[in-house]
Amino acid sequence: MASPAPRHFPDRPQFSDFMKPCRFEGEVQNLEVHGDIPSDINGTFYRVMPDPQLPPFIDNDPWLNGDGNVSAFRIKNGSVTFQQKYVRTEKFVREREASRALIGKYRNKFTDAVEFAVRSTANTNIVSFNGQLLALKEDSPPYAMDPETLETKGLYTFDGQLPSVTFTAHPKTDPVTGELICFGYEAKGDGSPDICYYTIGPDGNFTQTVWLVSPVCGMIHDFAVTENWVLFPVIPHLSDLERLKQGGEHWQWSPKTPFYIGVIPRYGAKSSDIKWFTYKNSFPGHTVNAYEQDDGKIVFDLGLSDKNVFYWWPDAQGNSPEPSKIHTQITRFTVDPNAEEGSLPEPEVLHDGNSEFYRIDDRFSGRKYSHSYFDLMDPRLGTDFTAIGPVMGGGYPPYNSLAHYDESTGKTEVYFPGRTHLVQEPVFIPRAGSTEEGDGYLMALVNNYRTLSSELHLLDCRDFTKARATILLPLRLRAGLHGNWVDNN
Numbered sequence: 001m002a003s004p005a006p007r008h009f010p011d012r013p014q015f016s017d018f019m020k021p022c023r024f025e026g027e028v029q030n031l032e033v034h035g036d037i038p039s040d041i042n043g044t045f046y047r048v049m050p051d052p053q054l055p056p057f058i059d060n061d062p063w064l065n066g067d068g069n070v071s072a073f074r075i076k077n078g079s080v081t082f083q084q085k086y087v088r089t090e091k092f093v094r095e096r097e098a099s100r101a102l103i104g105k106y107r108n109k110f111t112d113a114v115e116f117a118v119r120s121t122a123n124t125n126i127v128s129f130n131g132q133l134l135a136l137k138e139d140s141p142p143y144a145m146d147p148e149t150l151e152t153k154g155l156y157t158f159d160g161q162l163p164s165v166t167f168t169a170h171p172k173t174d175p176v177t178g179e180l181i182c183f184g185y186e187a188k189g190d191g192s193p194d195i196c197y198y199t200i201g202p203d204g205n206f207t208q209t210v211w212l213v214s215p216v217c218g219m220i221h222d223f224a225v226t227e228n229w230v231l232f233p234v235i236p237h238l239s240d241l242e243r244l245k246q247g248g249e250h251w252q253w254s255p256k257t258p259f260y261i262g263v264i265p266r267y268g269a270k271s272s273d274i275k276w277f278t279y280k281n282s283f284p285g286h287t288v289n290a291y292e293q294d295d296g297k298i299v300f301d302l303g304l305s306d307k308n309v310f311y312w313w314p315d316a317q318g319n320s321p322e323p324s325k326i327h328t329q330i331t332r333f334t335v336d337p338n339a340e341e342g343s344l345p346e347p348e349v350l351h352d353g354n355s356e357f358y359r360i361d362d363r364f365s366g367r368k369y370s371h372s373y374f375d376l377m378d379p380r381l382g383t384d385f386t387a388i389g390p391v392m393g394g395g396y397p398p399y400n401s402l403a404h405y406d407e408s409t410g411k412t413e414v415y416f417p418g419r420t421h422l423v424q425e426p427v428f429i430p431r432a433g434s435t436e437e438g439d440g441y442l443m444a445l446v447n448n449y450r451t452l453s454s455e456l457h458l459l460d461c462r463d464f465t466k467a468r469a470t471i472l473l474p475l476r477l478r479a480g481l482h483g484n485w486v487d488n489n
């Protein structure tokens with residue numbers, strides 16, 4: 001066997017203090033509630049965090065490589081039950097059996113201690129589809145989980161229909177048709193420029209598969225879907241099989257590569273239909289939403305930074321930005337899908353705050369919309385950085401508030417959770433019986449660095465700047481990635 005594995009987590013920011021792996025599985029009933037939870041809220045908030053089960057044997061393992069640990073907050077009649085369970089990936093099961101880490105570097109199989117069939121950590125998103133939960137990592141097929149027990153049912157290939165070795169962590173559900181619109185990149189294996197686009201009917205049957213080729217083997221973390229178009233934003237972080245074989249990093253920032261956006265028709269596309277548009281070298285973050293204007297052009301709103309947000313994967317010279325200098329803004333591209341390939345018109349900055357983890361009222365996904373909700377870092381709000389600095393750990397981007405931006409009025413409202421708090425990704429919960437966009441609630445997991453424990457903060461969007469309820473957990477959950485609300489109403 002390769003390098004011996006340590007028995008404790010390394011003395012690095014991404015494994016220390018609030019970021020110390022929490023590794024808890026279990027259940028807590030009737031969480032403490034301050035304020036009140038409106039009685040029309042009935043459903044479950046699922047979210048996932050990278051939470052290494054065992055100390056890695058490779059040096060400086062990034063946050064994004066930890067095992068997926070799924071939290072479920074089940075809310076009914078004003079009370080909340082918390083449940084948490086790791087996804088039983090092949091990695092998790094074999095490492096538990098061996099009582100040591102066996103997997104090597106992030107997305108580099110050549111550094112593993114044993115050979116894996118599937119390297120998924122299932123740590124990026126948890127999506128409800130066709131009666132099951134899909135635990136997603138963009139390098140692998142999904143794992144399916146039972147929504148009630150959080151037991152892992154196994155690797156999920158849609159009964160053998162999955163045509164690609166990879167499945168995005170950001171599939172889109174069409175709120176009208178119920179389809180799941182998906183893709184995989186590096187879809188024929190490490191270093192392959194192939195993209196596989198596929199759509200799945202609400203019954204779980206595949207309806208289309210289209211193979212595409214990207215101009216570069218770059219990371220395509222998120223994408224966008226409108227009623228008639230699909231857009232693939234490519235991060236200028238490139239993969240290279242030779243580098244992987246030499247034990248190097250999966251991703252290297254490429255300062256000379258433009259930000260590419262690939263566009264295909266959503267229905268009936270052929271491989272040759274893809275058009276690649278370009279913008280200057282920059283880092284596309286998460287999608288806010290996309291839709292078609294009356295003139296047929298596509299509006300694509302997403303986070304955009306002029307710097308390498310994944311600073312832990314530098315360029316070929318080892319350069320990367322100082323983390324505190326990275327600023328991501330909501331940026332609007334207007335794309336004419338009928339134009340010739342080439343450079344895009346200059347985009348518009350819709351919101352200039354430093355933001356990420358955008359959410360919308362999902363009933364408006366792919367349709368004209370006005371309301372977005374997101375994590376914001378505004379140092380002027382009064383966060384006590386002196387108090388939290390020494391206990392926050394690191395390796396992930398910090399945000400100190402939740403924002404609501406209304407594009408129709410240009411106005412922003414901000415919720416500040418407290419001076420010793422940072423926020424995780426929110427979810428939007430529609431108000432029961434209301435179909436109006438943005439009429440509902442926003443909920444997010446909040447890290448309290450004074451109590452060193454986690455809280456759920458629930459806002460009524462009609463009174464956004466105050467918490468309607470603060471729900472306390474008797475434990476600490478690390479920084480997570482994505483989650484979703486599954487409504488029982």
Ligand SMILES: C=Cc1ccc(O)c(OC)c1
Binds near residue numbers: 065
């Ligand atoms: C935030 C983006 C992102 C991109 C790639 C990943 O593997 C990931 O794992 C949690 C997260």
Ligand SMILES: [Fe+2]
Binds near residue numbers: 124169221222481482
């Ligand atoms: Fe993501």
